[in-house]
Amino acid sequence: MEPQYTDLNTPCYFYDMDLLRETLGSISSHASPNGYKVHYALKANSNDRLLRTISQAGFGADCVSGNEIQKALETGFAPADIVFAGVGKADWEIDLALNHDIGFFNCESLPEIEVIAERAALKNKKTRIALRINPEIDAKTHYYITTGIEENKFGINREDLPRVLQTCRELDAVELKGLHVHIGSQITDMDVFKSLCIRVNELQEYFRREHIVIEHINVGGGLGINYEEPQDGPIPDFDSYFKTFREFLHLEPWQQLHFELGRAVTGQCGKLITRVLYVKDGIHTRFAVVDAGMTELIRPALYHAYHKITSPTSQRPEKKYDVVGPICESSDYFGKAIDLPELSRGDVLVIHTAGAYGEVMRSFYNLRDHLKFYYSDDMSRKHKI
Numbered sequence: 001m002e003p004q005y006t007d008l009n010t011p012c013y014f015y016d017m018d019l020l021r022e023t024l025g026s027i028s029s030h031a032s033p034n035g036y037k038v039h040y041a042l043k044a045n046s047n048d049r050l051l052r053t054i055s056q057a058g059f060g061a062d063c064v065s066g067n068e069i070q071k072a073l074e075t076g077f078a079p080a081d082i083v084f085a086g087v088g089k090a091d092w093e094i095d096l097a098l099n100h101d102i103g104f105f106n107c108e109s110l111p112e113i114e115v116i117a118e119r120a121a122l123k124n125k126k127t128r129i130a131l132r133i134n135p136e137i138d139a140k141t142h143y144y145i146t147t148g149i150e151e152n153k154f155g156i157n158r159e160d161l162p163r164v165l166q167t168c169r170e171l172d173a174v175e176l177k178g179l180h181v182h183i184g185s186q187i188t189d190m191d192v193f194k195s196l197c198i199r200v201n202e203l204q205e206y207f208r209r210e211h212i213v214i215e216h217i218n219v220g221g222g223l224g225i226n227y228e229e230p231q232d233g234p235i236p237d238f239d240s241y242f243k244t245f246r247e248f249l250h251l252e253p254w255q256q257l258h259f260e261l262g263r264a265v266t267g268q269c270g271k272l273i274t275r276v277l278y279v280k281d282g283i284h285t286r287f288a289v290v291d292a293g294m295t296e297l298i299r300p301a302l303y304h305a306y307h308k309i310t311s312p313t314s315q316r317p318e319k320k321y322d323v324v325g326p327i328c329e330s331s332d333y334f335g336k337a338i339d340l341p342e343l344s345r346g347d348v349l350v351i352h353t354a355g356a357y358g359e360v361m362r363s364f365y366n367l368r369d370h371l372k373f374y375y376s377d378d379m380s381r382k383h384k385i
């Protein structure tokens with residue numbers, strides 16, 4: 001079928017809901033037989049339509065703010081399936097989570113545990129916590145998206161564990177039920193997850209020696225996706241991912257393993273669609289100036305992230321372009337020196353793999369207009385992209 005890109009108002013996000021459902025189905029088919037619980041990390045994309053689809057598929061939610069908890073509740077996630085992480089939980093956010101009896105607080109410091117206990121006691125509640133431990137593993141991805149190595153604001157360091165455990169024993173309002181780790185994002189090397197499993201096994205040994213029964217092990221998220229060639233195999237290799245944990249992480253029969261996947265769930269189902277406003281010939285560089293900018297997708301500007309760009313409307317021979325946006329910043333680009341069919345004003349460009357850390361990071365800088373959204377479910381087949 002010939003897609004009708006020309007009907008779309010640009011710039012806009014297009015969400016392929018069939019691909020999202022297929023991705024969710026693939027995750028469930030590999031996680032459920034092992035009894036694993038997957039919590040979708042809302043921070044990757046908190047679009048209501050996507051969240052409803054994800055909650056309906058039986059997933060839990062991983063939240064990093066009070067408003068994410070609120071949003072998860074509104075879009076159908078069960079309170080008991082919500083986990084709450086973050087180094088800076090404010091009092092109102094803790095209260096909100098306590099009021100709704102969420103599953104777990106993933107705690108990142110000793111003072112945080114004390115505040116949670118204090119506020120739970122005020123409500124005559126006992127709440128479940130998991131300790132987020134810094135496993136000191138290098139995720140070997142981008143510096144800004146690595147979280148599990150030393151000198152990082154995230155997690156509790158192993159040297160501090162004895163003191164933290166002592167405090168947990170003394171506080172009646174918190175029950176230490178879980179162990180949580182998260183080492184970074186866009187990890188495609190399964191050996192990194194294998195190292196994580198080995199480290200978690202060591203941590204479990206430590207807890208056993210301390211006579212602490214840990215029922216829940218949460219290994220976070222971070223599974224990477226294919227930005228280079230999104231069209232071949234848009235569904236990540238969940239089989240290898242879950243197999244790695246099944247093979248290398250020691251679980252007792254009474255323990256449950258939890259995951260917090262974000263990017264791998266929604267990354268491929270979203271595309272940013274934009275139109276060429278002007279083709280500008282510089283001295284050495286040919287610029288395609290498009291109507292989307294870093295305000296709609298900041299990943300290239302922020303992380304030098306690569307996103308594949310294609311043009312469905314031009315079949316002309318290829319030329320090299322820098323694809324840039326209209327925002328008043330030199331970092332406002334989507335691709336440099338990339339091959340595209342010869343472009344002219346009005347041609348449509350599809351920026352792929354924009355479903356995670358895309359829409360959620362948009363801004364109104366330059367007083368940009370509100371974004372438009374299209375969902376494959378609302379379009380006739382011939383309009384699908």
Ligand SMILES: *Cc1c(COP(=O)(O)O)cnc(C)c1O
Nearest residue numbers: 041182185221222260261262263
């Ligand atoms: C960001 C984050 C995730 C999700 O990471 P992805 O790379 O999108 O899978 C999971 N857990 C925590 C604690 C996070 O901060």
